[in-house]
Amino acid sequence: MASIGTLWTIPQFDKGKRIRAVAAYAGLSVDLPENYVHFESNKQPEFLAKFPHGKIPALETKDGFKLFETAAIARYVATLAPNVPLLGSTSEEAALIDQWASFADGEVGQWTILIFQLVKGIIPYNKQHHTIFAERQLRSLETLEKHLATRTFLVTERITLADITLASVISRAVTVTIDAEWRAKLPNVIRLFETVINQPKLKDIFGTPEYVEKALQFVPPPKEKKEAKPAAAAAPKAEKKPKKQEEDDDEDDDLVPKEAPKEKNPLDLLPKSSFNLEDWKRAYSNMDTRGPGGSIEWFYQHFDKEGFSVWRVDYKYNPELTLTFMSSNLIGGFFNRLEASRKYLFGSMGVLGENNNSVISGVLILRGQDVKPVVDVAPDWESYEFKKLNLDSEEDKKFFEAALAWDLELDGKKWVDGKNFK
Structure with a gap:
């Protein structure tokens, strides 16, 4: 397959997979740079000179054309294969493909990201938000399910950019929210997903899907348990001692081990x-x-x-x-x-x-x-x-x-x- 240029991305990143899948299905390929380290390579002056925002995925074609943003790159790559109508054959088909691709990203993909951030504690967990996000994602998936009940693919009778976009979004959702219970409600969505990722040209890119049996849930961090203090035994009645003996006992108090002082924070030890x-x-x-x-x-x-x-x-x-x-x-x-x-x-x-x-x-x-x-x-x-x-x-x-x-x-x-x- 002819390479169209270099794609800076993380190979397992679902957005990078989408672009690579579009290229592969169109009979093209992209080169992945060697030794790319995220948050380091894309902060270097030579990268920022090409892509000032430092964002990936980012594409540089062999003739020097530069582009970032996943949807824009995927659509551009799709235009390079006129014999594979990934963008449809009419203006109406092209518009519908854009519609469903946008719907997949905005109405399915964004809820996966938000729910993942919630349950992993990346953003403060809120049960009400979790419920709302899950309900909205399920509603969007049910819209897709109903649409696909009478169609093989989203727009035409062949795979288009919309189908590959949806497959890339679902590939992440099945690891976070689309569990066994949801999959039972969405047979047509899963059928489309598996049809796309099992295309001979795409299998190596998407790999074998990892389905969760139960949607990811928030697990509160464990609270530190305080050790229960043993019940104090009743003190025996003190015997009256001669004054001299009492004084001796007071001196013995110095021999009783005392609780070690708390260690100071190193920041408190800095010069005033x-x-x-x-x-x-x-x-x-x-x-x-x-x-x-x-x-x-x-x-x-x-x-x-x-x-x-x-x-x-x-x-x-x-x-x-x-x-x-x-x-x-x-x-x-x-x-x-x-x-x-x-x-x-x-x-x-x-x-x-x-x-x-x-x-x-x-x-x-x-x-x-x-x-x-x-x-x-x-x-x-x-x-x-x-x-x-x-x-x-x-x-x-x-x-x-x-x-x-x-x-x-x-x-x-x-x-x-x-x-x-x-």
């Missing part, structure tokens, strides 16, 4: 700092952020860069973010889990962009020069990237001030919601 974090939190809360006499001016007047440091924070999984209010809840959950570090930390983080096209970013001000001892109290701290900022750098200073003032803008995405950790 002139910067008072609690004073900063009050200044930030009670002053205007920018302008003369504002909290940013107060910060620069008092900041101790030896005792404290400033860090940029970016969420690693921005491509999976959907509704902005859910992304804001994700920040809130992260901050809740940082509670044990409250006296060492201040944060200002926000959601930038719009539904289904947003990022999470912001700043932390923290005790010491190492971020890990402060943030690793939160189990999900590794879902974020941390970069130390140099406030002598004009670029870092501009980012820091914008995150504090909630007017940060990244790649055209404007701040729409934010939270502070104080």
Whole structure:
């Protein structure tokens, strides 16, 4: 098969599978770069020079054409095979193919992502949200089931881009939400899914599906059990002792082992700092952020860069973010889990962009020069990237001030919601 260019993706990523499947079905192929490391390779200057947003999947054809966003790449690749009408033969068919492909992503795929994030604790779990998301996904699947009851494929009598799109979405859903009970209600959806992934050209790409028997459920983290103290035995009536004996017994108290003092947090052992974090939190809360006499001016007047440091924070999984209010809840959950570090930390983080096209970013001000001892109290701290900022750098200073003032803008995405950790 002729290669059309290089596709940066994670091979097991369902969106990357979709593009590879479209290419394979059309008799084409894409090259996967060797030694690609996500969150590292796509942050390198040479990658960002081609794809400024750093997002995957991303395609560069052999003649230098560059494209990102899964739906756009899949549709473009489909146009390169006129003898395989993946986009239909008429304007009406093309429109219906776009309709069902969009429906598969927006009405089936997004609920899988949201439910997965809920049950895995990536965003704070809410039973009501889980129920609503599952009901909406099932309703969408039932619409597809009814449509497919009288059709082999979604639009024409042959596989189109819409069918491959739906198959890529279902391939993930069957590992999260579409369990045995749902599959019994959706025989036509499963029939289409298995028909597509078992095409000779596509079997190696999709592999053998892994069906869950029971939809994934949220499991609360185990609570620490406190050891029950044994019931105190009734103290025997003390015998009256001569005064001298009582004095001797008092001296023996020094020989009774005492409870060891609690180990101090290493952050408490750092040299005393002139910067008072609690004073900063009050200044930030009670002053205007920018302008003369504002909290940013107060910060620069008092900041101790030896005792404290400033860090940029970016969420690693921005491509999976959907509704902005859910992304804001994700920040809130992260901050809740940082509670044990409250006296060492201040944060200002926000959601930038719009539904289904947003990022999470912001700043932390923290005790010491190492971020890990402060943030690793939160189990999900590794879902974020941390970069130390140099406030002598004009670029870092501009980012820091914008995150504090909630007017940060990244790649055209404007701040729409934010939270502070104080």
